[in-house]
Amino acid sequence: MLKVENISVRLGKFELRDVSFEADPGGYFVLLGMSGAGKSVVLQVVGGLIRPDGGRVILGGRDITHQKIQKRGVGLVFQDSTLFPHMSVYGNIAYPLVSAGMVSKEVLRRVGQLAEITRVGHLLKRSPRNLSGGEQQRVALARALAPEPELLLLDEPLSSLDVQLRSDLRALLREINGSGQTIIHVTHDYEEAAMLAGRIGVIENGTVVQTGTPAEVFLNPGSEFVARFVGIRNIFCGALGGDTGTLRNFIAGGIRFTLLSDEPAGEGFVVVRAEDIVISVSKPSTSAVNNFLGMVKSVQPARIGTEVMVDIGMELGALVSEESVASLRLVPEKKVWVSLKASAIKYIRR
Amino acid sequence: MRLVFVLLGGLVLLFIIAPLAGMFIATSPAEFFETAADREVARSIGLTLWTSMLATIIFGIAAIPFAWVLARKNFPLKKLVSAIIDVPVVIPHSAAGIAILGFVSRDTVVGRLGESVGLNFVGSAPGIILAMAFVSIPFLVNAARDGFAAVPERLEKAALVLGASPARVFFTVSLPLAWRSIVSGMIMMWARGMSEFGAVVIVAYHPMITPVLIYERFGAFGLAYARPVAVVFICVCLAFFVLLRMLSSKYDNAES
Numbered sequence: 001m002l003k004v005e006n007i008s009v010r011l012g013k014f015e016l017r018d019v020s021f022e023a024d025p026g027g028y029f030v031l032l033g034m035s036g037a038g039k040s041v042v043l044q045v046v047g048g049l050i051r052p053d054g055g056r057v058i059l060g061g062r063d064i065t066h067q068k069i070q071k072r073g074v075g076l077v078f079q080d081s082t083l084f085p086h087m088s089v090y091g092n093i094a095y096p097l098v099s100a101g102m103v104s105k106e107v108l109r110r111v112g113q114l115a116e117i118t119r120v121g122h123l124l125k126r127s128p129r130n131l132s133g134g135e136q137q138r139v140a141l142a143r144a145l146a147p148e149p150e151l152l153l154l155d156e157p158l159s160s161l162d163v164q165l166r167s168d169l170r171a172l173l174r175e176i177n178g179s180g181q182t183i184i185h186v187t188h189d190y191e192e193a194a195m196l197a198g199r200i201g202v203i204e205n206g207t208v209v210q211t212g213t214p215a216e217v218f219l220n221p222g223s224e225f226v227a228r229f230v231g232i233r234n235i236f237c238g239a240l241g242g243d244t245g246t247l248r249n250f251i252a253g254g255i256r257f258t259l260l261s262d263e264p265a266g267e268g269f270v271v272v273r274a275e276d277i278v279i280s281v282s283k284p285s286t287s288a289v290n291n292f293l294g295m296v297k298s299v300q301p302a303r304i305g306t307e308v309m310v311d312i313g314m315e316l317g318a319l320v321s322e323e324s325v326a327s328l329r330l331v332p333e334k335k336v337w338v339s340l341k342a343s344a345i346k347y348i349r350r
Numbered sequence: 351m352r353l354v355f356v357l358l359g360g361l362v363l364l365f366i367i368a369p370l371a372g373m374f375i376a377t378s379p380a381e382f383f384e385t386a387a388d389r390e391v392a393r394s395i396g397l398t399l400w401t402s403m404l405a406t407i408i409f410g411i412a413a414i415p416f417a418w419v420l421a422r423k424n425f426p427l428k429k430l431v432s433a434i435i436d437v438p439v440v441i442p443h444s445a446a447g448i449a450i451l452g453f454v455s456r457d458t459v460v461g462r463l464g465e466s467v468g469l470n471f472v473g474s475a476p477g478i479i480l481a482m483a484f485v486s487i488p489f490l491v492n493a494a495r496d497g498f499a500a501v502p503e504r505l506e507k508a509a510l511v512l513g514a515s516p517a518r519v520f521f522t523v524s525l526p527l528a529w530r531s532i533v534s535g536m537i538m539m540w541a542r543g544m545s546e547f548g549a550v551v552i553v554a555y556h557p558m559i560t561p562v563l564i565y566e567r568f569g570a571f572g573l574a575y576a577r578p579v580a581v582v583f584i585c586v587c588l589a590f591f592v593l594l595r596m597l598s599s600k601y602d603n604a605e606s
Contacts, residue, residue, distance in 0.1 A: 049507050069510040082508035086526045095522075096512035147513050 001025040001182055002151055007045055007055035009038075016041050016206040019055070023151075023184055023199070028177045030193040031186045032217075033203035039186040042203065043153050046184065047076045060150055070099075075144030079156035081136040083128035089139050090124040096147040114142040118172065134165035138172065145176070152176070154185040158192060170195060194218060202226050221271065223348065234272035234316055240265050240347060247289070247342060253314045258289045259345035269348045276344035277318035279308060280337045281328055288339040292316075296334045299325060310338050370584070377581045385578035391563065395586055398559040401475055402543035405483040406536050410490055414532060417494030418524060422503070435492065438485045447552030450481050454553070477553040482543035490532075490539040497531025498524060533598045541591060 002023040009016040016038045023029035033039040044050040046057055048069035057065045064072050083092050093114055097107045115121040118138040128136060137157055144152060154173070158166045173196060177183050187193055193200050194214045201211040202222075210222040217226065238252030242265065250257040250270050257270060278284070284291060294312035301307070306325045308318045316338055320330075330336070385391055419425075420432065438446060454460050454471035464471055471477040501524055509519040525532075547561035555562060560583045568576035 047511055049511070069507075070513045070515060072511075074511065076508070076511045078504060078508070082502075082504050084505060084509070084523060084527075095509070095514070099512060099514040099518060143512065 001027070001060060002029075002046070002184065003056075003058040004042070004046065005056045005058065007042065007052045007057065009041055009045060009050060009052050011041065011050070014038065014041070014206065016045075016052075019203070019206070019208050021201045021208055021211055023182060025060075026177070026180050026182055028173075028183045028185065028196055028198040029201065030197035030199070031184065031201045031203055031208075032188070032190060032193045032197075033186075034188055037188075037203045038206040039188075039203050040155050041206075043076070043155050043184065043186050046151070047074050047153050048072050049076075073147075073150045074153055075147065075149035075151070076153045077137065077140045077144050077155065077157050079159050081128065081133075081140060083131075083136055083139055083143070085127070085129055087128075088124065089120060089126050089128060089131070092128060092139055093120075093124075093142045093146055095143065100147060110146065111142075114146055117145070117176070118142040132165075133161050134169060137161065137169055141172070141176070145181070150182065152181050152183045154183060156187055157185070158187070159189070166192075190218070221346075221348070234274060234277070236270050236314065237268075238270070239267055248347075250345070250347065255292070255313050257345055259342045259347060261347040263347055271346045271348060272316070272340060272344060274307065274317045274319035275305075276340055277316060278339045279310065279318050279320055279324070279328065279330070280339070281334075283337055284339045286339060288341045290342065290345070291337060291339045294336060294338050296330055296332050296336055298332055299330050310336060312338055373577055374581055377578050381578045382581060386582050388579075390558075391560075391579055391582060394558050394560045394563045395583060397475065397478075397557055398544055398561070398583075399586070399590070401478045401559065402482050402486075402540050402546075405479045405486065405543045406490070406540040408479070409483040409487050410532075410536055410539070413487055413491045414494050414525075415520075417491050417532075418498045418520065418528075420491070420495045421498035422506075435488050437488075439488050443485055443546065443548030444552060446485055447481060447549035450477075450484055450549060451553050454480060471553070473554050473556055475554075475557065478550050478557075478559060481549040481553040482546050485546050485549050486539045486542035489542055490535040493535025493538060494528065494532045497528035497535070500531070501527040530598070537591070537594050537598070540594075541587065544587060 004019060004021050007016060007019040014036075019038075019042055021029070021031075031039045031042060041050060045052050046059075048064070048067060052065065055065070056063055059073065083089075084095065087095065090111055093111045094107045097110055102110070111124070112121070115124060118141050120135065120138045120142060123131060123135060123139065128139065131139065141157075157173075158169055161169060170192070173183065173185070177196075185193075185196060197214050199211060200214055200217045201208045202217060202225075203209070204223075204225050210217055210226050212220075236252035236255075236257075238250055240248055240250050240261065240263065242248040244262045244264065247258050248261050248265075250259055250268075252270065259270065278286075278288065283293075292312035294310040294316070297309040297311050297315060299306060299308050301322075302319060305319050305321050308320055308325070308330055310316050310318060318338065324330070328336070420428070420435075425431075451472065452458070454464065454477065456462070456465065456470075456472065461471060464476070469476050471480060505523055505527070506519050509523045510516070514522065545561060546559075547565065550559055551562050551565070558566065560579065564576050564579050564583065567579055
């Protein structure tokens with residue numbers, strides 16, 4: 001469907017190097033990276049707003065690298081509204097249809113249809129200036145979908161919205177994708193990526209460092225950057241000791257972890273997923289080799305389950321079920337045991 | 351401190367108002383109406399109004415797309431081009447008149463070209479239009495350029511992505527959003543052209559635009575005869591100016 005091959009761009013000091021990725025037809029591809037990583041530039045190259053210095057963009061078999069913007073067959077939604085302030089909502093959604101020379105009766109029908117999908121039917125006569133952020137993004141989506149683009153590009157479409165609107169709009173995006181629309185979505189929010197993406201590409205310093213399904217990227221972060229970036233709570237810096245083939249020691253902040261790794265000894269990071277941490281009220285007698293006595297710092301609902309922060313000399317975040325919180329009576333200040341298996345600790349060499 | 355500022359401000363204001371007020375006070379209502387009814391004065395005011403308006407419209411058509419280019423595009427020697435735009439503002443207007451006369455008189459290519467289609471630039475309305483446009487066009491170009499620069503470029507890009515041709519983007523997005531500045535630039539250009547004396551008097555002493563008529567009456571008959579014409583002309587200019595401002599602000603309100 002969309003193939004981006006070795007795209008390079010130089011914009012002043014910023015450089016995009018050899019960016020390559022592929023999005024399947026009907027897929028939802030999220031390009032994840034911090035601000036300044038170059039993800040918006042990639043999107044603008046695909047959309048034709050920036051000319052690449054090298055590489056190719058292939059959409060549905062056509063090489064569109066040097067195609068005119070208006071002939072590319074892509075839709076683009078930006079973070080902030082780019083609705084035309086001097087036109088009504090109707091005028092905005094109709095704009096690409098009128099540009100394409102559609103007759104007014106047809107335009108009316110199509111705008112109505114789009115307004116229904118994006119649920120902005122009641123806003124058609126309004127001026128975009130008087131709409132909320134969420135409404136503006138819905139209208140922008142309707143407008144971008146109007147010319148039936150082969151590919152929909154979204155540049156941080158949820159960033160300027162509050163939590164509730166975000167979840168509404170996410171549902172809408174899923175729906176649109178579900179109807180077969182291929183989407184490339186750029187964001188710095190890993191949760192957004194996890195919730196929407198079929199595939200994720202992580203971009204760092206102008207280059208794609210890892211691509212894969214959300215599970216692949218989040219559970220096997222390919223680098224310290226990815227691990228830190230995707231927001232895994234438990235990532236610690238320290239030194240790995242011992243020889244390969246044995247249980248290894250990793251000392252971080254005075255705490256000794258025991259883990260498995262075939263990396264040579266040296267400086268690095270360890271990552272522990274919050275869901276791999278087991279909490280108990282008495283000293284556990286399990287196969288887990290890492291057992292620490294600590295004190296509960298906070299108990300907070302997470303997206304799924306409850307996040308319990310435990311101080312063992314450093315803070316560890318554990319994800320447990322609400323049931324466990326209730327049965328163990330986990331409250332701040334309570335003394336608990338934290339245990340994790342050696343195999344649950346992932347070492348990333350620096 | 352505050353007192354000094356108020357005092358200085360008051361002095362500047364007085365400096366502008368006092369001579370004008372004096373002129374109005376010195377003109378009796380009888381003189382005013384008599385002058386307003388003077389065929390020569392009326393004809394010259396009419397001429398001044400339509401030539402300056404035509405200058406604004408004709409040159410505006412060329413200046414507006416040019417202003418967009420200045421606002422959006424980078425090209426070699428752009429700074430020089432921008433500086434050239436401002437030249438008419440800084441050179442003496444009599445010198446501008448000499449330059450235009452040299453450019454359009456009968457023995458030049460432009461003059462002969464004009465003559466072949468029945469346009470004579472020297473001592474005629476077309477010459478007046480040229481002289482007015484020359485000295486007033488920077489006001490429109492600069493205002494329109496600022497207006498286009500204030501239109502968010504991403505709106506233009508969004509329109510392109512939506513499949514609009516560059517021309518359609520210009521007419522449906524850039525132009526309507528910069529319209530406010532353009533209108534205000536046109537009003538400035540028109541007002542500046544209308545009040546031009548130096549450049550016009552050299553290219554066309556006759557037919558007489560009002561600033562030239564005022565000068566002629568002053569030279570031939572003295573202050574007392576020139577003053578009522580000046581007062582009538584100022585009144586007409588101000589009336590148009592206020593009317594246009596009101597119309598354009600009404601348009602703004604309707605838009606927002």
